[in-house]
Amino acid sequence: MAKGKRKVPGLNQSSTADISFILLIFFLVTTSMDVDSGLSRRLPDWDPDAVEQEMKIKERNVMTVQVNKNNEIHVKNGVLNRTIDVSELKDIAKEFIANPDDNVNLPIKEDYEIEGYGTVVTTVRHVISLQTDRTTNYEIYFKVQHELSKAYSELRDAWARKNFGKKYEQCDEKTEQPVARAVYASKISEAEPKQYGTEQ
Amino acid sequence: MPELNTSSLPDLIFTVLFFFMMVTSMREVEVKVQVKTPNGSSEIEKLERKSLVSHIYIGPPAKQYRATFGSAPQIQLNEHFAEPEAVREFVSAEREQMAERDKPLMKMSLKIDQDVQMGIVTDVKQELRKARALNIVYSAGKEKEKK
Numbered sequence: 001m002a003k004g005k006r007k008v009p010g011l012n013q014s015s016t017a018d019i020s021f022i023l024l025i026f027f028l029v030t031t032s033m034d035v036d037s038g039l040s041r042r043l044p045d046w047d048p049d050a051v052e053q054e055m056k057i058k059e060r061n062v063m064t065v066q067v068n069k070n071n072e073i074h075v076k077n078g079v080l081n082r083t084i085d086v087s088e089l090k091d092i093a094k095e096f097i098a099n100p101d102d103n104v105n106l107p108i109k110e111d112y113e114i115e116g117y118g119t120v121v122t123t124v125r126h127v128i129s130l131q132t133d134r135t136t137n138y139e140i141y142f143k144v145q146h147e148l149s150k151a152y153s154e155l156r157d158a159w160a161r162k163n164f165g166k167k168y169e170q171c172d173e174k175t176e177q178p179v180a181r182a183v184y185a186s187k188i189s190e191a192e193p194k195q196y197g198t199e200q
Numbered sequence: 201m202p203e204l205n206t207s208s209l210p211d212l213i214f215t216v217l218f219f220f221m222m223v224t225s226m227r228e229v230e231v232k233v234q235v236k237t238p239n240g241s242s243e244i245e246k247l248e249r250k251s252l253v254s255h256i257y258i259g260p261p262a263k264q265y266r267a268t269f270g271s272a273p274q275i276q277l278n279e280h281f282a283e284p285e286a287v288r289e290f291v292s293a294e295r296e297q298m299a300e301r302d303k304p305l306m307k308m309s310l311k312i313d314q315d316v317q318m319g320i321v322t323d324v325k326q327e328l329r330k331a332r333a334l335n336i337v338y339s340a341g342k343e344k345e346k347k
Binding site: 014017027137138142146190 | 206207209210213214216217220221224237238240241242243244245246247250253307309310312313314315316317318319321322325326328329330332334335336337338339340341342
């Protein structure tokens, strides 16, 4: 038994900092901070019975974008039928989707009822049909998707500025953005994969 | 000169350490394929909730796997190379792990190398449709807008 008070010697804590530093560095190294980003798309439902079904759409409402095995983009719609550069695609798509001059060879404009907003005149029936070959490069396919996406968002933005008086991003997410999205709803149809010249 | 009191230094560092432990997640899979995703600009969105996202990698195998798998693009699901048909199983396994209310929000992030041909991509997309995993994201980097 110790007599009186015995002083407990203090633990040397000078290395605790070093130990936790090592732990800290370990976590820094093993963790991934990179944020994933990308282009969102929604695939159509899989309906085995509908595979063979061809939709009947008036010719003026369709724009076909074909990317062939040489990565050339061929666009065909009521006013245009030629091979284009990817940089032209956005403006062509914008003109096709919006049909600003009421061209009879571009998609028909109709009254379209939007819930909670009212009736707008827009090209509800337009379809952009995107066709690719099995040997098309993914990069060019992505660029085409990106350009089409851009065409839609620029139209939505222009519409929002005109009707709500502000940018699309500044519109209310719950009430105003869905309206702008409905006016220019994205209608990109990707055809069932076809193989040109070879057996399935 | 009086010495600086460093007795609270470990506590400070521990706090930082805990912060990092909370906000980060461990790297889950080793990516065995070389993927250089294409670049986009204004349309690229960030994926907010990591727990909703599953990854599918498509690209040529990394150098150390070339000998066994060749250099043709492969699909990687979890740790393994797989055939397009395995995508369905992968999707249902991933879906199984999610909370019930998050299941409809599931997103598939397709990390595809930009030099891959569309054939393999189309096959995977068809399988995703069959598996009813319809929300997809073409993974891409964001390019700085050129002024």
